[in-house]
Amino acid sequence: MIPTEIELKLRLSPKHVADLQCLPLLKSMSMTRPITQKLYSIYYDTPDLHLMHHGIALRLRRVGRHWIQTIKGGGSASAGLHQHNEWEARVSNEQPDFTKITDPNLIRLLSGPQLRKQLRPIFTTDFSRHTRLLQLNDGSQAEFSLDQGKISTDRKKSALCEIEIELKSGNSVQLLEFALVLSRAFPFPLRLENTNKAERGFALYSGQKRPPSKAQPLVMHPDTDLAAAFKEVLQNCLTHLNNNENGLLEDSNSEYLHQMRIALRRQQSALNQFSQALPKDRLLLAIAPELKWLTRQFNPARDWDVFCTQTLPMIHTGFPDHTGINKLKKSCLRLRHKHYKSAQHAVKSKRYLEIMLKLSLWLNSKQLSPQFRSGNPAASLHTSVIPFSNTLLTNQHQQLKKYGNSLTTLSTSSLHSFRISIKKQRYLTEFFITLYPGRESSQYLRSLHELQDILGVINDQAVIKQYLKKIKITRKTTTQSEAIGIILGWVAHQTLLQKPALNRAWISFNKTAPFWQKTTAGKRA
Known part of the structure; x- marks a missing residue:
C-alpha cells in the first residue's frame, strides 16, 4: 500500500506569528509541548524540470544530524486540503540515494543513467518549524506545524510563512472542522494555501507563474449515479475557483478574476439545478447565499475591466486627442483599480475562508440521502444520472426556445434574461457532455457559445x-459631457450592429438538434 500524506495548509502574515503561538485554542488541544526544529531541504531535478513535469518532487531534508530522502507524487489539492503519495527513507548525506527507492514506478522513472547524471539542486527551503500534536474533536490526532523561513534559488528568494496541519490518525474531515474553529478563534486573517513548497520553489526557479485556469473538462460515465455526479460537479467548480485564487491576489492580470467569477456562477448553477432532486441540506442552503455575496464582490471589478480594456480603447483610438475622453479614461481606470482591490479584499477575508472550508467540508463528509424529493425524474440518488440530465437539458432548451421565438421583440432586460438562460444551458452541457459522445454535443455547445458571446457584447x-x-465629474465641462455623449452613441451603434449577428446565430442554433434526445433514442432503438 502506497503511503499517503493528508494535510491542510494555511498561509498567514509573519507579523501575526506570535499571536498564533499564544492562541488559547492551540494550548487547550495540545497533547505535547511545542517543539522547534531548524529544517533545511534541497529539492533535486533536472535543469528542464523533468521530475516536476511527471508530478514528482525529490527532496533531501536535514533533520538534526540526519538526512531524510522524501519523494512526493500524485494526489490533489483543493480548498487547502492536500493529499499526496509519499515515500521516505534515511540516507547518509545530502545526495539522492536511489537504492532506497522501492516503488516500481519510481524505480522505472529514475532508472536512466542520463537522468541521474542531470539531477542537481534546483532550490532550497530553510525554515524554523514549531510543532505540536493536537487532539481533535472525535479523537483524531493531527500534527500542527508553523513554518517560517524562505525558499531560495541561486538568484531569487521568497518568504515562507504557513501552517501545516497533518493528519496522524483518524478522519481527514476533522482537519477541515479544526480549520473552521481556528479561523473563528484567531483574530487575524488566514488564507487557504493550495500550493505546496515544492510547487512554489519550482515556480521561483522557472520564473513562471500559474496562468489563469479555465474549468477542467468533467469526465462523467453513463453508470455514474446522481449523488456522485453532483459531488464531481461541485468539486470541479471548487477546483476551478481555487486554481485562480493566488493569481487574483498576486498578479494584475484580470483574467484570474474573470475565471473565479465563472467558477462561482457554475457552482451556483449546479446548486440550483441539482436542488430539484436533492433533499434539503442545511449546510448547502447556508452556502448558496454566501456564493451570491462573493459573486457580487467580483461583478463591478469585472464590468469596469471590460469597459477599460475592451470598450474604451476602441473609442479612444477614434478620438486620441479628445480631452474629455482622456479625463474620463483616467476616472474609469481609478474605478477599475478600486473595485479590483475590493475583490481582492473579499478573497482575503474570513468570510471567504469560511465559505471555502464549508464547501470542502461538505464535499469530503456529506453522505447524501438515497431518496429524491417527490416528483423528480428518478427514484433514487443512486440511479444513473442520465435521466436527470435529460430532463434538465430538455427543460432549459425549451426555455431558450421561448426567448428565441420572440427574439426581435425582446427588451434589453429580456435579452439579459435570455443570456442567463443560455449560460445555464451551456454549464449543463459542459457538466454532462461526456455522457453523450458524438459531434452533435460539441456542435450544440459551439452554438451556445456563439449566442452567449453576442449577447455578452449587448449586455x-x-x-x-x-x-x-x-x-463623479466635479466640473462638468463641455468636453466631458461630449465624451459621455460619444461613448453612449458608440454603445448604441454597437448594439445595433449585434442584432443581425444575433438573429443569424439563433437561426444556426435552431438547426442544431438536441443531442441528448438523439442519444437516448439511439439507446432505445
Whole structure:
C-alpha cells in the first residue's frame, strides 16, 4: 500500500506569528509541548524540470544530524486540503540515494543513467518549524506545524510563512472542522494555501507563474449515479475557483478574476439545478447565499475591466486627442483599480475562508440521502444520472426556445434574461457532455457559445450606460459631457450592429438538434 500524506495548509502574515503561538485554542488541544526544529531541504531535478513535469518532487531534508530522502507524487489539492503519495527513507548525506527507492514506478522513472547524471539542486527551503500534536474533536490526532523561513534559488528568494496541519490518525474531515474553529478563534486573517513548497520553489526557479485556469473538462460515465455526479460537479467548480485564487491576489492580470467569477456562477448553477432532486441540506442552503455575496464582490471589478480594456480603447483610438475622453479614461481606470482591490479584499477575508472550508467540508463528509424529493425524474440518488440530465437539458432548451421565438421583440432586460438562460444551458452541457459522445454535443455547445458571446457584447453595452452614471465629474465641462455623449452613441451603434449577428446565430442554433434526445433514442432503438 502506497503511503499517503493528508494535510491542510494555511498561509498567514509573519507579523501575526506570535499571536498564533499564544492562541488559547492551540494550548487547550495540545497533547505535547511545542517543539522547534531548524529544517533545511534541497529539492533535486533536472535543469528542464523533468521530475516536476511527471508530478514528482525529490527532496533531501536535514533533520538534526540526519538526512531524510522524501519523494512526493500524485494526489490533489483543493480548498487547502492536500493529499499526496509519499515515500521516505534515511540516507547518509545530502545526495539522492536511489537504492532506497522501492516503488516500481519510481524505480522505472529514475532508472536512466542520463537522468541521474542531470539531477542537481534546483532550490532550497530553510525554515524554523514549531510543532505540536493536537487532539481533535472525535479523537483524531493531527500534527500542527508553523513554518517560517524562505525558499531560495541561486538568484531569487521568497518568504515562507504557513501552517501545516497533518493528519496522524483518524478522519481527514476533522482537519477541515479544526480549520473552521481556528479561523473563528484567531483574530487575524488566514488564507487557504493550495500550493505546496515544492510547487512554489519550482515556480521561483522557472520564473513562471500559474496562468489563469479555465474549468477542467468533467469526465462523467453513463453508470455514474446522481449523488456522485453532483459531488464531481461541485468539486470541479471548487477546483476551478481555487486554481485562480493566488493569481487574483498576486498578479494584475484580470483574467484570474474573470475565471473565479465563472467558477462561482457554475457552482451556483449546479446548486440550483441539482436542488430539484436533492433533499434539503442545511449546510448547502447556508452556502448558496454566501456564493451570491462573493459573486457580487467580483461583478463591478469585472464590468469596469471590460469597459477599460475592451470598450474604451476602441473609442479612444477614434478620438486620441479628445480631452474629455482622456479625463474620463483616467476616472474609469481609478474605478477599475478600486473595485479590483475590493475583490481582492473579499478573497482575503474570513468570510471567504469560511465559505471555502464549508464547501470542502461538505464535499469530503456529506453522505447524501438515497431518496429524491417527490416528483423528480428518478427514484433514487443512486440511479444513473442520465435521466436527470435529460430532463434538465430538455427543460432549459425549451426555455431558450421561448426567448428565441420572440427574439426581435425582446427588451434589453429580456435579452439579459435570455443570456442567463443560455449560460445555464451551456454549464449543463459542459457538466454532462461526456455522457453523450458524438459531434452533435460539441456542435450544440459551439452554438451556445456563439449566442452567449453576442449577447455578452449587448449586455456589456447596457452595463456601460449604468456605470457611466456613477462617474463623479466635479466640473462638468463641455468636453466631458461630449465624451459621455460619444461613448453612449458608440454603445448604441454597437448594439445595433449585434442584432443581425444575433438573429443569424439563433437561426444556426435552431438547426442544431438536441443531442441528448438523439442519444437516448439511439439507446432505445
